[in-house]
Amino acid sequence: MPVLEVRGLKTVFQTRGGEVHAVNDVSFHLRPGELLGVVGESGSGKSVTMMSLIGLLPSPPAQVRAGEVLLGGVDILKASPEELRKVRGARIGFVFQDPMTSLNPVFTVGAQIMEPLRVHMGLTKAQAEARAVELLELVGIPDARKRLKTYPHQFSGGMRQRVMIAIALACDPEVLIADEPTTALDVTIQAQILELVKELRQKLGMAIVWITHDLGVIAGIADRVMVMYGGQIVEQAPVWELFHKPQHPYTRALLRTIPKLGGQREARLQVIEGQPPILAGAPTACPFRARCAHAFARCEAENPLRRPVDGAALGHGHDVACHWTAPAQESADA
Amino acid sequence: MLDTAKRPLVQVRNLKMYFPIFSGLLRRHSGDVKAVDNVSFDIFEGETLGLVGESGCGKSTVGRALLRLYTPTAGNVVIDGDDVATLSAEALRQKRPTMQMVFQDPQASLNPRMTVAAIIGEPLDEHSGLPTAEKLERVYTLMDQVGLNRRFANRYPHEFSGGQRQRIGIARALALNPKFIVCDEPIAALDVSIQAQVVNLLEDLQDRLGLTYLFISHDLSMVRHIADRVAVMYLGQIAEISPRDDLYADPLHPYAEALLSAVPEPDPNREGRRTRIILKGDVPSPANPPKGCNFCTRCPKVMPICHDLEPVLTEARPGRFVACHLVTPPQTTRAG
Numbered sequence: 001m002p003v004l005e006v007r008g009l010k011t012v013f014q015t016r017g018g019e020v021h022a023v024n025d026v027s028f029h030l031r032p033g034e035l036l037g038v039v040g041e042s043g044s045g046k047s048v049t050m051m052s053l054i055g056l057l058p059s060p061p062a063q064v065r066a067g068e069v070l071l072g073g074v075d076i077l078k079a080s081p082e083e084l085r086k087v088r089g090a091r092i093g094f095v096f097q098d099p100m101t102s103l104n105p106v107f108t109v110g111a112q113i114m115e116p117l118r119v120h121m122g123l124t125k126a127q128a129e130a131r132a133v134e135l136l137e138l139v140g141i142p143d144a145r146k147r148l149k150t151y152p153h154q155f156s157g158g159m160r161q162r163v164m165i166a167i168a169l170a171c172d173p174e175v176l177i178a179d180e181p182t183t184a185l186d187v188t189i190q191a192q193i194l195e196l197v198k199e200l201r202q203k204l205g206m207a208i209v210w211i212t213h214d215l216g217v218i219a220g221i222a223d224r225v226m227v228m229y230g231g232q233i234v235e236q237a238p239v240w241e242l243f244h245k246p247q248h249p250y251t252r253a254l255l256r257t258i259p260k261l262g263g264q265r266e267a268r269l270q271v272i273e274g275q276p277p278i279l280a281g282a283p284t285a286c287p288f289r290a291r292c293a294h295a296f297a298r299c300e301a302e303n304p305l306r307r308p309v310d311g312a313a314l315g316h317g318h319d320v321a322c323h324w325t326a327p328a329q330e331s332a333d334a
Numbered sequence: 335m336l337d338t339a340k341r342p343l344v345q346v347r348n349l350k351m352y353f354p355i356f357s358g359l360l361r362r363h364s365g366d367v368k369a370v371d372n373v374s375f376d377i378f379e380g381e382t383l384g385l386v387g388e389s390g391c392g393k394s395t396v397g398r399a400l401l402r403l404y405t406p407t408a409g410n411v412v413i414d415g416d417d418v419a420t421l422s423a424e425a426l427r428q429k430r431p432t433m434q435m436v437f438q439d440p441q442a443s444l445n446p447r448m449t450v451a452a453i454i455g456e457p458l459d460e461h462s463g464l465p466t467a468e469k470l471e472r473v474y475t476l477m478d479q480v481g482l483n484r485r486f487a488n489r490y491p492h493e494f495s496g497g498q499r500q501r502i503g504i505a506r507a508l509a510l511n512p513k514f515i516v517c518d519e520p521i522a523a524l525d526v527s528i529q530a531q532v533v534n535l536l537e538d539l540q541d542r543l544g545l546t547y548l549f550i551s552h553d554l555s556m557v558r559h560i561a562d563r564v565a566v567m568y569l570g571q572i573a574e575i576s577p578r579d580d581l582y583a584d585p586l587h588p589y590a591e592a593l594l595s596a597v598p599e600p601d602p603n604r605e606g607r608r609t610r611i612i613l614k615g616d617v618p619s620p621a622n623p624p625k626g627c628n629f630c631t632r633c634p635k636v637m638p639i640c641h642d643l644e645p646v647l648t649e650a651r652p653g654r655f656v657a658c659h660l661v662t663p664p665q666t667t668r669a670g
Contacts, residue, residue, distance in 0.1 A: 041525040156616040186388035186552065188613045191596035195612055213526060216555075216598030220605040240602050257530045259559035261582065261599050268537070269530040269559060275495050276525070 001073070002029035003174050003207045004053075004092075009067035011045075011052045014060055021279045022048045024231040026067075029315060030175060035201065035208045037222030037239070039215060039254075043276055045231035046211045050177050054092055055084050072174070090120040093168030097180040099160035103152040109136075109163050110148030116170045135166040138203075140196055158189035162196065169204070179211045194221055215258060219243055227251050230277045230287025233306065237318035247309055247320040249292045286323070294324040342376035343514055343546045344400065349373045349409035349419075351392070351399045355621060367621045369395040371570040373409075374647065375655075377514070382540065382547040384561030384578070386554055386593070390617060392570040393550050397516040400548065401433050402426060414513060431461050431510035438519035440499035444491040450477075450502055451487040457509040476505040480535060497528035504535065508543070516548045521556065533560055554597045558582050566590045569628040570620050572647055576654040586656045588635045627659065635660055 011023035023045045030036050040046040051057045053069050054076065069077045076087055088094075096102040104112060113135055114128040123131065129148065136144035139162040152160055161181060168176055178197075182190040198221060201208065212218060218225055218239070225242045227235040227250065235248040246252045256270040274291040286292070289299040302323070309318040350373075352366035370392045377383045387393045399406045402418050411419045413433055421429060437443035444453055454473045458464055464472065474484050480501040491499055500520060507515055517536065521529040533556060539545060551557050557564055558578060565575040566587065574587040585591040592611040599605055613632045618624055624631050630640040639659050647657040656662060 041527060158616060187554070187596040188388060188592060189616070190598075191610055191612055194598070195610070214598065215526075215600035216605075219600050219602045220598045243600065243602050254527060255600065257527060258600055259555045261555045261558060261594070261597055262604065265558060265579075269534055271530045271534060272527040273531075275497070276527075 002070075003032050003072065004030040004209075005068075005070040006049075006053065007068045007070070009049060009052060009069070010065040011048055011057070012063050012065050014063065018280055021282055022062075022231050023052060024279075024283055026228075026231075026233055027315065028226055028233065028236070030207045030209060032174075032207055033201070033205045035210060035221055035223050037218040037225040038209060038211045038228060039213060039218055039225060040228035041213060041276055043279075044228040045279075046228045047179050048231075049228070050179060050209060050211060053177075054088050055081075056088075086120070089116045089168075089173075090171045091174050093171070093173035093176045095161070095164045095168045095176070095178040095181045098184050099157065099164045100152065102164060103160060105152055108149055108151055109155070113148070113163070113167050113170055116167065120171045131170070132166075135170060136163075138169070138200070139163070139166045140192075141166075156189075157185055158192060161185060161189075161193055165193075165196070165200075169200070169206075172204070173206060176206050176208045177211075178208060180213070181210075182217065183212065183214070190217070197221065215243075215255065227254075230283070231279050232283070232287060232303075232321060234288065234322065235318075235320045236306070236315065237309075241310075241318045245309075245318070245326075247318070247326045248288075248322050249294050249324065249326075250288045252326070253291075253293075286321075292324075296323070298323045340378045343379040343414055344377040344548070345410070345412040346376070346396075346400065347374050347410045347412075349396070349399060349411060350407040351395050351404055352407040365621055367619075368570050368623060369620055370399060370406075371620075371623070373567075373570075373572055375565055375572065375575055377546055377548060379513075379546055380540075380544055381562040382549050382560055384557035384564040385548060385550045385567060386552060386557050386564060387567035388552065388593075388617060390620065391567045392620070393567050394518050396567070397435070397518045397548060397550050401435055401516055403435070431457070432512055433514045433516070434507035434510070434512040436500070436503050436507050436515060436517045436520045439523050440496060440503050441491070441523075443503055444499060446491055449488050449490060450482070450494075453491070453502060454505045454509055457506060461510055472509070473505075476508055479508065479539065480505045495528075496524050497531055500524065500532050501535065504532075504539070508539065511543075512545070514546045514548075516550070518550045519552070520549075521553070522551070529556065536560070554594060566593065569617060569623055571628055572655075572657065573629065574654070574656045574658075575647075576656075580651075580654055586650055586654060586661045587658050588633050588660065589629050592634070627657075639664060 007027050009023055009026045013020040013022055026049050038046045052064050064077060068075045110132055113132040117123045117128040117131055132148055133144045136147060141147055141162055182193050222239045224238050226233050229250050235251050246255055253272045257272055259266060259269060272291055277287045283303050286299040286304055289295040304321045304323045306314060306319045306321045308314055309320055349370055351370035352368055354363050355365045357364040373396060385393045398404050400411050406419045409419060410417050416429055451473050454476055455469055458469050458472060477484050482501050521532050524532060549560055561578050563577050564581050566573045568589045574590045585594055592613050595611045611634060615632055618631055626642050627640040627645050630636050637659060643664055645657040645659050647655050648662040650656040650661045
């Protein structure tokens with residue numbers, strides 16, 4: 001049974017210029033111990049989807065209009081604010097992009113790690129402190145006991161992100177949602193954090209949702225990948241399948257557009273012409289049609305539904321939301 | 335492009351850019367942040383030199399000091415025959431049209447109260463003295479060159495997307511027919527699908543107008559695509575300068591090697607096979623760099639000598655300059 005299952009999630013923002021349909025009919029599940037990568041450009045709805053799950057979006061302007069979010073079989077979208085508070089930070093942990101703005105500058109790091117422990121797990125101060133030291137050691141911060149008494153500004157970016165991970169892991173969550181956790185970091189520091197996450201997965205075995213726009217990061221750590229575009233899931237597949245047999249024209253174009261670090265150097269970069277869509281109004285057509293090289297009349301008339309590519313049940317194998325069918329073999333050496 | 339006679343358009347010699355630290359009650363000068371410490375390199379006419387490194391390594395400061403947006407603490411920056419670092423104010427103003435800059439954040443570098451035509455035309459107002467009609471014609475030509483629709487000339491920056499705003503910034507940089515453009519992280523703020531559009535535009539313009547670029551970036555894959563030679567910076571100094579293919583195939587400096595190995599690749603097969611060098615710890619403060627080699631605190635191949643003697647950037651192989659005792663043992667280099 002999946003730890004987390006999302007069905008038909010729709011999130012709309014009410015703005016002065018009208019409604020913005022940021023998340024449109026998104027369904028996915030997360031199996032125990034799995035790392036699900038979510039890729040997409042800014043505005044594709046990847047962060048808003050995850051924020052909607054646990055009621056972190058301010059309402060108004062945001063409104064979760066439809067859908068179910070099942071955590072251990074219970075729909076948390078129907079939960080009261082108090083019940084939701086028991087889920088956030090306890091059963092679902094978060095790591096955000098910018099560790100400086102998500103840590104409180106006026107509290108010590110120790111106080112911030114101990115807060116969820118005392119609130120959610122009811123530990124005494126001494127117990128919470130012992131656990132906090134343990135957590136800081138777990139995420140590889142040397143001299144942990146001394147560091148508890150220091151403030152976020154005394155840490156470097158990479159160290160702060162380690163602290164964020166320690167806070168997210170404090171209550172042994174079933175699910176960890178990481179929203180662009182390494183985007184603000186340098187590559188050598190990013191490599192440290194990725195290594196840490198791989199290690200923690202082996203030790204703790206929690207399920208992780210990893211949001212990023214960096215396909216390189218995804219290739220290295222994800223088991224399964226969801227590609228989002230214009231507020232929808234356009235393709236979903238195990239990681240190897242996605243990189244070697246991409247089906248959706250957007251995924252295919254995206255993979256061709258990034259320059260490679262090794263191998264043959266491309267003379268000219270492939271380009272995806274045009275701009276990402278503006279999500280005004282409920283979608284009635286494929287969001288990618290204006291930039292798609294394979295678009296035809298049906299793409300304008302009908303928003304494609306996700307369909308399985310490899311015969312497995314929807315969401316369990318490789319599926320794509322596209323009217324066009326990619327040719328069978330040429331992608332093998334892509 | 336490489337077969338044309340190589341003439342250095344930009345020659346940087348022993349460039350130092352220190353930012354003073356004042357402390358105590360009397361705000362006494364108590365130290366310096368050595369953002370750029372003794373950097374020398376050439377950029378040849380028509381080439382793109384990639385400048386890579388992590389945040390805080392001084393790469394943007396180099397770019398700004400080159401164009402004298404900062405006045406360098408010491409050193410020479412000879413651009414097309416004139417030492418920009420020491421030119422007088424008026425001579426510098428005369429020199430400005432030959433050297434321009436494209437900034438990272440197009441949102442912050444375009445005045446929100448000016449129309450696109452006014453933004454692109456401002457350098458012309460300042461330097462060209464063209465009559466209004468000709469100036470407008472020139473603005474239209476520039477807009478065509480960077481792929482902006484002429485009809486948008488009277489719109490404001492907020493009406494454009496990030497990629498289009500970057501095109502406005504590029505058109506402004508091109509207005510006075512510069513020879514040399516510093517591109518400071520021009521694609522870092524853009525989405526992946528838009529980055530390729532801007533990079534292709536920069537390459538097309540280089541081919542058409544014979545421009546010389548200093549391309550500052552932390553995106554090593556993109557630098558491999560656009561640059562002819564690449565300089566790797568660490569903590570205010572250059573660790574290695576090599577032709578692109580040599581650097582990516584066989585980095586000589588241990589930092590360059592670690593940096594390249596840390597870049598994730600969008601291919602699960604390659605990712606699975608790679609051995610990654612994970613550097614321990616963080617970059618030291620440029621206000622208090624370590625003694626000896628500035629990479630000695632994190633270097634996986636550190637030797638005792640690295641803690642004492644600062645390595646000098648030396649030509650280790652033809653065209654490849656490295657500052658490392660491992661690559662060029664100290665007896666062959668002139669000490670400190």
